[in-house]
Amino acid sequence: MGYPDYHDVVRFDPWNPAFVAHPYDAYGELRDSRPVSFFEPTGQWLVARHQDVNAALRDRRLGRSYLHVASHEEFGRRPEPDFQEPFWRVTRGGMLDVEPPVHTRLRRLVSKAFTPRMVEELRPRVRRVAGELVDGFVERGGGDLIAEVAEPLPVTVIAEMLGVPEADRHLLRPWSAGMCGMYELAPSVEAQHTAVRAASEFAAYLRALAAERRARPGDDLISALAQVVDEGDRLTEDELVGTCVLLLNAGHEATVNVTGNGWWALLRNPGELERLRDDLSLLPTAIEELMRYDTPLQLFERWVLEDVTIGGVDIPKGVEVALLFGSANHDPEVFADPGRLDIGRRDNPHISFGAGIHFCLGAPLARVELAESFGALLKAAPKIELVEEPVWKPNYVIRGLEALNVSIG
Template identity: 80%
Template sequence: MRFDPWNPNFVAHPYDVYDELRRESPVSYFEPTNQWLISRHADVNALLRDRRLGRSYLHVATHEEFGRPPEPEFHEPFWRVIRAGMLDVEPPVHTRLRRLVSKAFTPRMVESLRPRVRAIAGGLVDAFVEKGGGDLVAEVAEPLPVTVIAEMLGIPDQDRHLLRPWSAQICGMYELNPTLGAQHAAVRAASDFAAYLKDLAAVRRRAPGDDLVSALTGIPELTEDELVGTCVLLLNAGHEATVNVTGNGWWALFRNPGELARLRGDRSLLPTAVEELMRWDTPLQMFERWVLEDIEVHGVEIPRGSEVALLFGSANRDPAVFEEPDRLDLGRVDNPHITFGAGIHFCLGAPLARIELMESFGALLDRAGTLDLRREPEWKPGYIIRGLRALEVSAAA
């Protein structure tokens, strides 16, 4: 089985194929998606920082000039929202947005959230243990980051149930060759979320609160579309990966009981354990970039107008960088994984994600005396954002 992102067996275990790609064809053309696959850590890391590539090309060329078909008209509401956030734009727009948003997303502000994150995680785990377990993804992994980002944005309790479906549908557009149904769902979700956020921003302008939407409305240089795009990005990026690191991470621990026992016996390993779990089963398997100027990688010329697919999951298992990369080592200290990206698009929310993961794993280890897997989980069909459908676990204090 070669690279096949629509094959459930490949999605469940892509690492043997990655190993083959790194050894035999570290730069290879994948015709079904018209992309160049980049599989080695050094190349992925370098290209993430290379300004000859970008998340978008629309600041330098039209679709036609890049040899790409125009986007369907019905996509317009989706891209109006997404391209108003910093992830899918390039300098100078990206530089301005990141500078402005960073004012409201300081390290001190993020660290101040730790007690609240700890309380939310503890409450979720207590309820999970009290009922004897259940689906760890749906009952612990998902509610924690969604609740945190909802509180940060100042979204009222009664509306928070809308967030997870909106995010999941929006992220469906980022999968490889999404179905027409997935595209329409993404457009509807983006439109509905944008309308909701515009209404919420109007309320916060009249009566500001102690929340991120209020802080963003107070930045005059930020347009309404940019405020909306920023909030949508914070929801999507702020919880999708955290949910999957939690689910994938516990599945990894159940498959490596010796490491789970090691962590239970030495809680000081928790910081390196979180980093290792992000590396070992990476939640974002692929990150794409457009080639804005001709480049050459390992003697392979990749012309302007091409798209490269940077295989994060492969880079994080590269033996040239990680000793025994297929071994889960919760005490691994030399761990330059690229789960959060690199360069100007390095994840702004990485400090918050680390806090959420530390508190989530810590609460489960502290408050659940036993955790046992009830049945082997299934993977969701998505490849780029890769996670479990559910993780059924029995739990006892």
């Protein structure tokens, strides 16, 4: 099957800083003219409309991996370079990059330890950490909101959940950032090596910690995961390590960027910021709207396991589709006036947490962290002003600001 030559999609350029800073006009062009189109630089099919992205996330003919049905060679793909093996061993130990029946088994086991009740019981701890971070930030008169509030909160919460000693927690953020670089489109060789090193170091650390907790269980998630048994089945060591890495990486990268992107959106829309400050009961809908308005994960990939038709376009087995979450969340067919920030938006079926069997297991925790973080700062800071225009990181897939420097009045 030949691929069409869509020269009019040139505005989609994930390596262009201008596009990364504001991809939404390009998304509109894609939705209007080529909602399903082939992107030559990465060899992927871009899917831009909400209806198609939502359906693709639930379609079992598409998968995060193809290795449960074929080898690399059988699927017409080149095997990953040998040096990447430590990264993929860690990643495929968790549930993100596997499919049923392995995914079903892992999610069942992990869900026994990571329950909604456990998450809700964490709320007082989240509130305490958020309050301490915000109080310090306000006392200092502001600073980089991302480095001083957005990043420490989820890292601290996840570290406490897992049972990582406080003295070791400074290691987690660099490991996570290093690993997540592998998920960008066509990562550089340097980024690949950084991801491999981070995965190797992270895995070695967690293996030692898990062995300690198996011998002397504590009141933490690693101990719970090490002990969980379902009808004689339990997590292997690779699966326990992969699960913990996933909980950290997915559990804080997105939360950090929702916080940074969200405050930047509120500062650009002062009327909505004052509306929220005047009525904190709007916080739940505001959190959902901020996730929709400037989506932290702009693109999610799926392999085509069987020939499919998406948006009227036939896509063959063996290729990859790139589901544009940021575009789907700005689709006017689903969201009224999508370019407008509306913190009271009620009809808001955003897909920032995904959909289908890979729907984010940590979504309840992310919502708790975001509500407590935004709520604490809104209450403690009567006035928040931007010190300088923020700059976006060069990353497109996991999209966020380098810093957000503000002053507190």
